Amino acid sequence: MNVAAKLSKIPSNACMNCIKKEHSLFSNLSYEELQELNKNRFSVDYSTGEYIYKQGVRPEHLICLHSGKVKITKLTSTGKMQIVGLNKTVDFIGVCDLINNTLYTSSGIALESTSVCYIPKSELDHVIERNPDFAKRMIGLFAEKVHQTNERLTSHTQKHLRGRLADTLLYIYETFGFQPNSNILDVLLKRSDIAELSSMDVSNASRSLSEFVEEGIIALQGRRIELFDMVRLTAISIGG
Secondary structure (H helix, E strand, O other): OOHHHHEOOOOOOHHHHOHHHHHOHHHHOOHHHHHHHHOOOEEEEEOOOOEEEOOOOOOOEEEEEEEOOEEEEEEOOOOOEEEEEEEOOOOEEOHHHHHHOOOOOOEEEEOOOEEEEEEEHHHHHHHHHHOHHHHHHHHHHHHHHHHHHHHHHHHHOOOOHHHHHHHHHHHHHHHHOEOOOOOEEOOOOOHHHHHHHOOOOHHHHHHHHHHHHHOOOEEEEOOEEEEOOHHHHHHHHHHO
């Protein structure tokens, strides 16, 4: 990737004045701490389908999703690609590996035009060392995120195909919500994305989606998914 050619035009004082920080872990940091994080921060724009970070590479920066949407994928030991998470604006991605000083155990791929901020690990470490409360909140939040991901993936082994799909559609809604004034999920996903999120193959995912359409639970128009019956989806998810 030619980073120089893709550097974002986010203002150089973004960390201090970014209104999005009010919805992130940075919300309780002082102006001086934000200055520290911003000192060598840079931003990069990505197009749909581009890798933001790759599995097996050593992390060197805290990655904050400034705008856009990202899917987190993992290549399993059997060589199969699986989507293990979705992220929205102001989420941090790949942070567990950064904190653990391990190689990335997953990859981050842009689902749409996306801008991310990169903060060098050295600056993050300085703030963590001086602000133990921030460190505790960061570790606690991401420990919970890992727990939720593991719970969701484990539940897929205990559910039938319809339950997995319902669970996935609800997870997408909880992450991205609806487009304004509609019941259409605010993200465009390929059938293969839906399948990987549901731990099933594409043919089974497509067939289950068609069943939901026939039953009036959802509507499909290309990659646009409209949810008509949240109560029924929840019941199917819980029932397996």
